[in-house]
Amino acid sequence: MLISIIWRGFKKQLSNYLIFFFSLIFAVMVYYSFTAMTYEQPLIRSAGKNTQLVGMLGFGSFAVVVILLFFMVNTNRFFIENRRKDISIFHLYGLNYYQICLWFILEILFIGIFSFAVGISLGVLLSKLFSMILVKAMDLPLKVHFFFSTDAILATGLVILFILAVVSFQILWLVSGSKFSHLKKLRLRKIQAMKIPLWQKVFGSIGALFLLSGWLMAIAYIILARKASDYFGLFQGNALLMGLIFVLCVIGSYLFFAFTLRWYNSYRPKRLNKNLGILSRSEWQLRLFSEWRFFGSITVALGLALAFLGGMAAVASLEMRSVNEIAPTSLMITRQSYEKLAPKLQSVAPYQRQSLHFKAVPGKQNVEISGEGTNSQPEIMDMVSISDYRAFQKINPTLEDIQLKSARSAVVLSSYQRYFNDYTRYSKSIYLKQGKLTVQRTHPNFFGDMSLRYGTGMIVVSDEIFNETPGLSYTIEAIDVAPQNENKLNHLIRQNLKGDWDYPIHYDLSWKNKQIVGEITVGEGPKKDGSTIYRSEYTSHQENYRSTRSSLGLILFVVTFVTTTFIITTASMVTLRQLSEFKQKRKKYGLLRQMGIPDKAIYREINRENRVVFFIPAILALIHSMLAISVFSHIAKNANYGFVYLFCGLMLIVYALFYWVTCVYQKKIL
Incomplete structure (x- = not known):
């Protein structure tokens, strides 16, 4: 008899356990896939050391464990609270505290072990898909094969055992007599929810x-x-x-x-008397009295997850955009190294070549950064003529169109345009030794890697000003090849160039009597005080693109799957609570039917209750995350936030899907 009562109690919770079961399967599958990829040696070798593949996937696995632990602890608490009647019956039949706890622990262990087996099976089958997504995100030249890892299965099993152990200790605490007397008192005090002092x-x-x-x-x-x-x-x-x-x-x-x-x-407008709106408000008021911590936690956690994803997406878009700043053409190389490499470039012919002539000149432009003061000291500036700028623009379409208004006008190409653009103010004048230039505009600097040049700032001037201004002249060769020849060019670079830093210059500049004092000299300075500058040998578009894409693709892959897991688990938790609460309300809806309330009105009431529970936390979290993204947009000015907006829509779709499933199931069992 007792066994049949226990089994009947378990079957009553079976629909809730099914959602718990499927959510646990998804989390196990994601965790196994992340862990298995850390053992996939071809993937690790192809990714290279710089991407820190193992560490990032380990972080993703840890985040999934935290989400899974949060999910199981909260869900287990709710299951125990909703089986108080079963516990009372078990006590009547003579079961002691430890026997009741053992039964609940066995239920959780059964579901956990079964979920582990199914999750691992799906993880093994879908691990290739996960690896393919990662390889695509990182843009790795790798063919993905089916991979099976016993070490990953063992690691996943240990994690599940740890989580089940934590949940078992939680059961011992929740089933204790003092805890349940507290819960009973809490139920009795729910009448206080209707009073708002x-x-x-x-x-x-x-x-x-x-x-x-x-x-x-x-x-x-x-x-x-x-x-x-x-x-x-x-x-x-x-x-x-x-x-x-x-x-x-x-x-x-x-x-x-x-x-x-x-x-x-607590307000009851008269318009609610025409339908069951008053009933809906009362039910929601009672729920908030006991579950406000749960709804608040879901709201804050969802907002944080989406905001974090937005921050990562912003950084990723800016860093990918910076590839065109650092390497706008296939290869940018010093004139000296180009002369050594030129005879061998025929293997990648045809190619475009543009010589960029620069002058390193002493200059002074006040740059004010909010909170950091104003930089008003003279420094080295790189000067380029408008004719060279327009010639380079033919093979570098990212450059803005420039029309100088006068011979003394200049356009500043700034590297501050990516971050803190709203906090940076440039003065309208640039002082040179031979006179003053008027700043016409400031644009982002898409003129190549700063390490190829000497100056911290760069200005575009008229040919006349460029020719008459004395300075240290140097040349950079910009080479652009067809996409199909990028690999050949990169192989040629690795064979013939070392990427050394050379061609030092030394400067000692100051501002006295409204004039720049000091000179720029070739060679190292007498002191290693930071006033000696070196230039790098070359920068390659393919090298920069691959290293940046690999790192950022890995980060977005991990953050995306962790955020997806969190959205699904939170939606599952809300669904579990709704289904469990509904089983206790079936008698109430039965009474409404006996009173002559049509089914259509009852279904409308069910939908209204579910809408409030599902979408108020989701919409509040969405507002938090969107405003967080607006804050990020002021710091990372030119980032692309389309990816995170897409994820905000995905969150609403997931919650809408769980809302629909909940409504359909409730109407079916009514």
Whole structure:
């Protein structure tokens, strides 16, 4: 008899366990796939040491474990809370505390072991797909083969055993008599949820105020950030402002669910009397009384996950864009090294070649960075003529069109355009030894790697100014080959060039009596004080592209799958709670039918309750993440955020799918 009662209690929870089971399978599959790739030697060798493949995949595996542990602990707590009646029956039949705990632990172990077996099977089958996605993301020249790793299976098994052990200890704590007496008291106190005393209204107002303050500060971020940077410093000011916005949004989210929404639901407009809206508000008010921590945690965690993904996507887009800044053509090389390599370049013919003539000249332009002061000291500037600029533009279409308005006009090509562009202000004048230039505009610097040149700044001037300005002349050769010859060119470079740093110059410049004093000399200086500058030998587009794409592709791969896992597990947790709560409400809906309420109105009420539970946390998290991205956009000005916007849409789709499944199932069992 007891066995049949236990089995009947287990079957009542079977639908909930199925969602728990499928979510656990997905997490095991992802963890195994990440771990297996760390043992896939062809993939590791092809990725190279610089990408730190094993470390990044290890971080992804750890993140999946944390998500899985969070999911199982929260879900297990909910299962135990909803089986208090079963525990009472077990006590009546003579089972002691340890026997009840043992039964629940055996249930979790059975589901965990079965999920592990299915998850590993799917992971083994789909590991090739995961590897193919990673290889594509990193743009590796590698053919992926089926790979099976016993070490990865063993590692996954140990992790699952650890999580099941943690959950087992949690069961021992939750099933304790004191814990359940507390839970019973909590159930009895739920009637208090219908009363909103003055102090709760005050906290509800504070929650709404915190949220609105955090959002408005994020919208007006650049204005506040400049003031904070001027007062505290660039990095400290931005960090403090971001921290303040984060704290306001986190505390505001918890207070919003604990008090603000409950206060709002305590109102009963007359329009709700026409349908079951009053019932819906009452149910939501009761849920918020006991589960506000859960909804607040889901909101904050989802917002953080999407914001983190947005930050990584911003950095990735900027770094990929920087490849064109560093290596706008297939090869940029010093004139001296080009003369050695020129006879061998016929193997990659035909190719385009453009000689870029530069002058390293003393110059002074005030550059003010918020919170960091103004750099007003003379420095070395690279000067290029407008004719060379336009000639280079023919093989480098990323360069902006420039029309100088006068012979004394100049255009600054700045490397500050990628980050903190809104915090940087350039003076409208550039002082040279022979006179002053007027800054016409400032553009991003897509003129090649700065290490190939001497100056920290670069200016485009008229041919007349370029010819009459004395300075240290040097030449860089820009070579562009057809895409199919990129590999040949790169092989030629590796065979003949070492990538050394050479051609040193020394400078000693100062600003006295409104004039630049000092000279630039060839060779190393007498002291190693940072006033000696070297140039690198070459920069290759393919080398830069592959190293950047490999690193960033790996990061986005890991962050994307971790974020996807988290979105699915949180949606599963909400679904489990809804299905379990619904089984306790079936009698209530049965009474509504007996009172003559049509099924259509009851179904509308079910949909309304599910919409509130699923989409209020999701939409609030979406607002948090979108405003976080707007903050990032002020720091990383020209980044592409399309990827994270796509993921925000994906989150809504996943939640909508779980919402639909929940509604369909509830209507089916009603």
